[in-house]
Amino acid sequence: MATSRTTTGPVNIEIADVTKSFTLRHQRSMKELLVASVKGKDLSNSFNALDGVSFDVHEGETVALLGFNGSGKSTLLKLIAGVMHTDGGTIRTRGRVAGLIEVGAGFHPDLTGRENVYMNGAILGMSEQAIEKRFDDIVAFSEIEKFIDTEVKFYSSGMFLRLAFSVAVHSDPEVFLIDEILAVGDEPFQKKCLARIRELSAEGRTLVIVSHDLDMVADLCDRGILLEKGKIVADGESHEVVKQMRG
Template identity: 60%
Template sequence: MPAPILQETTTRPSIIVDHVSKRFLRRNSHSFKEAFVGWIKGKKVRADMFTALDDVSIQVGEGEAVAVLGLNGSGKSTTLKLVSGVLEPDEGRVFTRGRVAGLIEVGAGFHPDLTGRENVYLNAAILGMSRTQIDERFDDIVAFSEIGEFIDQEVKHYSSGMFMRLAFSVAIHVDLDILLVDEVLSVGDAPFRAKCAEKIKELTARGITMLVVSHDQNMVQELCERGIVISKGKKVFDGPISEAVTHLRS
């Protein structure tokens, strides 16, 4: 495999991933039942370490829109979770500058027994908005999400598309500096996806930094100028988005 192409940012960095490695313990029992039966019988559950990321370094400049590409299990989502602070690296360091809003899992952070309205206030507060700011932007959040008639319904009754609409709408109405998006824009109908894409373009035009993980190669080429390809936990390409997609396909 050819050596990775390195991409230097021309603006001050908003995200720095500095020689980061991340490993997870992988147990070889296939279910809780198997593990429990094995424990009763005195059998040890075998486990080994899985390296999700191996010495990865990335810099993303202020206002850049960058796609992280790779096959399933390559380490893309792990990268976003490290940048968001959900995970800590085993080796290396991760730095971000400014307020980070992450859409890493559909409905993550939503309490199922709370209504959409209550979850808007809860999630917006977690992202650093004051009560006054939320009050001022609440109508815009609901209008963008297009779920107004369901806003006072418990979110456990929401579809995955409704989760995504509301979570995305909250995130883009926060005074954010970095937006992390992991596949959630693949949920929902085509008109809403198009509206989200336009909003993301608007945010990047305002200088918001974006890091996106998606299997939708057409979408990332429309939204991003640069692509980073990760394969088996290693960065193998970093350059123009069209070349990154070609590299991935090859």
């Protein structure tokens, strides 16, 4: 059973009775489709990715969404980011939300890195003046200066990560969402990203992280929420929730 937590301070993320379902359509031959149609059988079936999920995230909290594959954690993060919509329930966020949900998401392959910095920054709510002011810092953090005027379709996944992460952390977000993004890229850059995330946490930003690296999230996050088949089964101190997940 989920344990209750009492936390003071403003609520940055409010999730109330959220549900989300997906429809699975099976690959079948024309003969199988015809037979199924004649017999009145369903050609697809649905499953509940999230089933009545409710919790609040308060300002300054660093929260790990935990669970095995198919538990609903990445779906929940995408709903918080606004890239998907709930089927039921409500999600409310307060403050600017920046998300690293997928490598290169929001980047246009035919635009250069420079052009994508401006476009992605605008998507994250930055003004052109703010982007110009932070442009050199964004590029320096990404460490891809010599490729900044190259079309991003020629970037490796690691280069995508560097630039996407750099734009996001320089957008001055109140709420920062991260989904397995730190698994991409070389070890020195991963350490650099983790150091920047710790800085954001120390600044009082609200962080929600999805990762299979249990040791990392136990160390980085102060709270863990464990999902199983779309339901919350534990909510408490990150070390304790990781211990419960490991069984």
